[in-house]
Each structure stands twice: as structure tokens, then as C-alpha cells.
Amino acid sequence: MTAVAAKPAAGAAVDMPAMIIGIIILLVIIAATYFIVGPGLAFMALIGVIVGGILIGFGVHFVPVGGAPAAMGQAPGIATGVAMLAAGAGLAGLFGGAWAAQTTDNLLVIVITGAIGGGLMMAITCMFVTFIYVYGMGIPNASGKVAKDPITGDTQTEFKSQGTEGHGLPFVSYVGGVIGGLFGGAGGTLIYLMLLDVYKDELPAMMNALPAQILPIAISLAGIFAIGMFLVNAVLAAYNITGTIEGPHDPKFKRFPRAIVACATASALCGMVAIMIVAV
């Protein structure tokens, strides 16, 4: 088949055989981990890592990213890459979550603190994007995908300038950005916490050292694995989006089930490796 004859791959259709294969791989990895490490802390950590990965992959779909065309006011969204913007927000959330984990053992508080860290980063960034567009460039927000903003009901088409697909961040995109930051921050923090628990539990015996001595190593290891897995999931979701997305109102948003299966499978594999280095 030539490139001309090939169908565009940007459809929202779910490829069922691929989904089923993905789910089977996921179940095999979960079963293998259960078989190797048993039903203890390490297995629960794997489940937590998979949930964290799903949160990240789902959250990335909310982040309004316009890529290069947004930098010229040719398309709505934030003018940078999907994976990288989500990573910026999610890692800011991970920073907050890891800090909170120092002072409390309450999983819910730590994960929500991480989520708020990511949401805060996106709220400030999105506000400044609107600020630059409106006061720096004199361009109002206009969506290219919907006639009315689903949240505010503002009509969009008459504010689109000629020859463009829209520009700036309509309010629904702003809200999408914040929600994406919340999910990303929560997912990254959950992965970090799960791995940290396993490492804190296993490393003292493995390295024949006191828990206090291995704590810096456990934190560093969990942190770097969390960042790595964050990027894996964010990049997978970015491929699913194929470059740009306006936010939850964009038709591309409907593709998220594919990303959830892909992120769960990839997270399971990465999580198994991250757990196996200490738990076997």
C-alpha cells in the first residue's frame, strides 16, 4: 500500500484485536508478578503503578496542546509538546507529593497533594498563555473544534481570525489543562509512593543496612523510576493524540480507551522491572 492509498490513522476507532492483545499482555504480566513475588506488598505496588500509569495516560488527554501551530496563533492550545507539558505539570506534582510523604503516611493526602501540585502548575501556565495571547498579541481565544465553549457557552467561530484554526485557550481548554495536571500529578505521585514502599521494605535486607541508611537510595530510586514511568505514559498518550489536542471537547479525546490499555500494559511491564530489581 502506498502512503497515498493508506487511510489516515487519526480515526477514533478502537482497534479491538490490538486492545485484546494489550489486555492479555497486561494480565500475563500481572499473573507473572503474582507468581514470582506472591500476594504481598510488592504485588500491590504493581497494581498501584498500573493505576498511576492509567491516571497519567488519561490525564494527558485533557491537556490542551497546540504544538508548533499554536506558537504562530494558527491553532488553539499551548505552544509546546503534549508529553513535555504533561511531564512538566506531573513532575511538579510529584515534587509536592514526595514532599508531603515526608510528613504524613496518609496515602490519600499525599496523592491529592501531588495532584494539586500538578494542577497548580497548569493553572498558572494556562493563565499566562491567555495573558500573552490577549495582552501581548491582541488575540482573543477561539476554539477550532467546537462552535460554543461547552462550559461558558461562549460562541467561538466569530473570534477566529482568518486563515487559522483558532487560537489561545478557550475556557474549556483551561479547565482541561488543570484537570490534566491534577491527574498527572496524582498518577506520578502514586507510582512514586508504591515504589518507595517496596524499596523501603526490601532494600535494608538486600543491602544489609539499617532502614535509615537506605532511605536516600530508596527515595532516589523511586523518584527516578517515577519520572521514567511518567515519561513512558505521557509519550504513549501523546502518540495516541497524534500531536495536538484542544482538551476534553476535542473529538480526539474519545481515543482515550486506547491510551488506557497501552499505558496500563506499559506501566505493568515497567513496574514489574522496577519491583523485580529488589523483590526477587
Add this chain to the structure above:
Amino acid sequence: MVSIVFGIGITALAGALAAIAGAAENTESDIGSQGDPNSQVQLAPQMGYLHRIFNKAIAGEPPAWGLWIALGAGLAWAFMAMQINPILAIVLGAALATFVQGVYATTAYLGRTASLAKFGQPVFIDVLKSMTTVTMAHAFIAIFATVTVCHLMNAALGHPFPLPLLGLVWGIALGAAGSATGNPFYGKERQYQNQKYGAGVPIAASGNIVRYAEAGERNSLDNGWFSARLGGPASGVCFGLIVFLELWRTVLFEQIGAGWGAIIIGILIILVFTVIDRYIEVWARKNYGPYAKPEEASS
């Protein structure tokens, strides 16, 4: 009480340093055409518009800055482990990371421009000589300021992550905030000064970037001067606020309600920014448009 006052002081200092870092990061990126506007610098010769704009997109801004800040932080960390004074260690780490940035900038400019040879775009050695050092100077300021912020978080505020890991986290966040805020101002407002103000660049005009200045051909130092007026400071305030508010809510409110205090304050701050965003959006709709009647706008 003393520790809280100390924490607030450190938070303010970190916020100020982050603001400087954000401004320097964006100006560096615009002089080098590193972010998304690079697509136009790369596209222009292919459309027949040869230019003297520096073209050094090494990677997207967030991963590039993640690398440089993590490198600076890692080296500073190693120097501190050798019992070198932290300030000197951070300066040395930032200087070495800056040289890596310079190497990347040089190879990126040569490689990217060489790939345009079939469109007749020359490699200007004088552009390479004069621009690389300027981007390196800005990169040094951004790396030094961000590594110092990370050191303050780690050593003074007690964040558990080691310095290189903090460098990676905040380097990626710096690149994300700087590219999101600063890219449109450079990409639309500066590269396409020949297009209408107050409107996006029509897709048909892609590649037709402004190539001439008041005297002679425009170079990237002109672009740095322009974006340092708004894009740079806005990126700086953006990143400074991210760092300041994230630290502020944790330092002051973490102890209240077993961690819920910081969460509630975080939600309130998000709501405040949401209100500001909506206010700006409505202000723009009242003052700038509409450009066509709703029923006529079918394109």
C-alpha cells in the same frame, strides 16, 4: 516560628531566582529559535526565504532544559560531595552544563542548517560565533538560578529528592512553563511582524518570516531584544509563581490539618487563577471582537 519565617524567606528567594531563570530561559530559547517557533525558521528556506536567524533546536525546550539543569545540579552535587563550598559548586556545575549547552547549540545549528543546503541556505560562521556565546550566557543564568532553587529546596527546606533529581524535575517544569508562555510571543509577534496585529498567522503565510531589520538583515540578537520585553519576563513571572506558590503553600500550610491545609490552599490558588483567566478571556472578547457575525463564520 523561627523555622516558618526562615522557610518563607527561602521561599521568596527561590521564587525570585525562579523568575530570573524563567526570563533567561525564554530569552535563550528565542535567540536560538529553540521552541516551536523553530518550525518556521526551518521552514522559511524551504519556501524560498533565506535568513540569518540562529537555528539551534536541539530538542523540545522541556527535555533540553531537563538535561542541562540535571547536569548542572548533578555536577554541583558531586562538587559539594568533594567538600567544595555550595555556591562555588553550583557556579562550577552551571558553567560545565553551559559548555554542554554550547556544544549542542553549535552542532544543532550546523546540522540543521546543513540539512537545508539543497534550498540554498548558507551556514553563517559569524552567526554561529556571535549567537552561540549569547545563548550560552543566558543558559548559564538560567541553569545557575534553577540549580540554586533546587539546592535551597533540598538543603534549606528539606525536600527528600537529591539535587540531580530535583534538577531534572524543575528543569522540565522550567522548559514547559517557558515554552508555553514565551513561544507564541516570539513565534507570532516577532517572526511574523509583517502580519496583522491581533490575529493569528494565516496558515498560507507559513514560512514567510521577517528577515530584515531597520538596517541590514535581522539577526537573533534582535529577536532576543524583542522577546526580553514581554515573553521573557512573562515566562519568568510564570515560573517564579509556580515555584513560589508551590513552596509557599507547603511551607506555611503543610502542618495544618495533617496535610489538608496545603491541599485546600492549593485549590484556592487554582480557583484564583481560574477567575483571572476567565476575566482576561471575557475582557478580550469585549474589546477585540467579534471579527465576523456568528452565522457567517463558517471557515
